[in-house]
Amino acid sequence: MIAEEIHRITEQLPSGVRLVAVSKYHPASAIREAYAAGQRLFGESHAQELQGKHVELSDLAGLEWHFIGHLQTNKVKYIAPYVNLIHAADSPRLLEEINKQALKAGRVVRCLLQLHVAEEETKFGFTTDEAQAYLDSGAWQQLEGVELAGVMAMATNTDDTTRIRADFHRARQFFEQAQMPTFEELSMGMSDDWHIAIDEGATLIRIGTQIFGHRDYGQP
Numbered sequence: 001m002i003a004e005e006i007h008r009i010t011e012q013l014p015s016g017v018r019l020v021a022v023s024k025y026h027p028a029s030a031i032r033e034a035y036a037a038g039q040r041l042f043g044e045s046h047a048q049e050l051q052g053k054h055v056e057l058s059d060l061a062g063l064e065w066h067f068i069g070h071l072q073t074n075k076v077k078y079i080a081p082y083v084n085l086i087h088a089a090d091s092p093r094l095l096e097e098i099n100k101q102a103l104k105a106g107r108v109v110r111c112l113l114q115l116h117v118a119e120e121e122t123k124f125g126f127t128t129d130e131a132q133a134y135l136d137s138g139a140w141q142q143l144e145g146v147e148l149a150g151v152m153a154m155a156t157n158t159d160d161t162t163r164i165r166a167d168f169h170r171a172r173q174f175f176e177q178a179q180m181p182t183f184e185e186l187s188m189g190m191s192d193d194w195h196i197a198i199d200e201g202a203t204l205i206r207i208g209t210q211i212f213g214h215r216d217y218g219q220p
Helices: 002-010 028-036 047-056 073-079 092-104 128-137 161-177 194-199
Strands: 018-022 041-044 064-067 085-089 109-115 146-153 185-188 204-207
Touching: 002 018, 002 028, 028 047, 041 047, 047 064, 047 073, 073 092, 085 092, 085 146, 092 109, 092 146, 109 128, 109 161, 128 161, 146 161, 161 185, 161 194, 194 204
Parallel strands: 018 041, 018 204, 041 064, 064 085, 085 109, 109 146, 146 185, 185 204
Antiparallel strands: none
């Protein structure tokens, strides 16, 4: 089933759009199955769970770990030595900590600015005004261990496709108007709304349940 779903999704992706298979709460064996089907990008959202999987799956050449959840500053040290992309850089303070830990590890860590474009107050991230102010401040230029590689956004949790499209459109507008030469990735879209996200310019889509089935939240 995992292989079939990966092939079904990837066959629908336009050129320039990549799939991040959201593997959090799923065992390493499921990741191996997806890897055997050609999947290379995997998304996790708990630092210690990711650390365990990174060790267990270290034999898989070309596997990329993407951290897609809210990242606490005290957890950055666990993933900075090997993570390929942090999708949810949601504050200047977090970016400063990523920079600190990346430099300790002798790396430059690629990060996406998380934009808060949804209607829910519970979601993290910069408003578009805050993100623009941060870019204009030039503070990011002092972070030698961080490369700002683009933007991540989540749409409002609703069945209203007009609202979802508007949220993604706002993120795309910011992405384009920021005129950042290092901006390459626009991470938008999950299992229920990834088609809309692609319409609105996503380069990375994050899909979990559709590939792996429902998660067993009792497992690490």
